[in-house]
Amino acid sequence: MEFSMFFILSNTLLLLSSSAFGKTVSPPAPTPTPTPAPAPAPDYVNLTELLTVAGPFHTFLNYLESTKVLDTFQNQANNTEEGITIFVPKDSNFASKKKTLSNLTQEQLKQVILFHALPHFYSLAEFKNLSETSTPTFAGGDYTLNFTDDSGTVLINSGWAKTKVTSAVHATDPVAVYEVDKVLLPEAIFGTDIPPTPAPAPAPAVAPAADSPTEHSADSKASSPSSSQPDGSSAAKTIISHGGSLVLATFGVVMMLL
8 A cells, every 4th residue: 555655656756756747848939920010102193283383384274184185194103013114295395386286186196195204103213214215105116215315414306306304393203203394295196297496587688878968979970981081982083183284284385395
């Protein structure tokens, strides 16, 4: 009986010691790594409000709305990672192209407006990296633009029109809006027969001042042959007359000597 109690007590102590040992050698629980906070979303840019306030870009905005291109640009500006770059002519630039644009079909007009944007955000400093190649526009296909950086000034060649960026209306990623001083006309629509620059109008001819009567009379007298020198026929007659008298005098002396 004593042996049984001793055996039970020994086993109990052994189990308790094993449990305590297991707790001391177990590794600590790993510390969870904090999840980084997501990057803040860029501010929403309302192109309608921007072009209305920054203008006068009302003509370009009207074309954006009438061709439904505004929806395309707005979606690219706020729902993509690429962003958008838009070139906006002022109202006065459209005034000289009103007849040209009115002759286009609705689809052609839409292509012209799409031609004024790139499907990527570009800061002004990044345009120098585009000078080696043609850059595709939203119009796609052959509707490309060529850029040249001239000491910080961005020059744009559409194949039909040459213009430049005159100011940055908005240039915060993902939306860049730059003002240009001409409407961008694509070569794909208007062809390669670029009209020459008209020559400047000639200066009006200045009529000479009329001579006064006194000066005209004096000039006439000065240029008159009779006032400046004797007439040639009168001089010949005088010589012949003197020669005849000399002959008669000589003949008379000869007759007297005979």
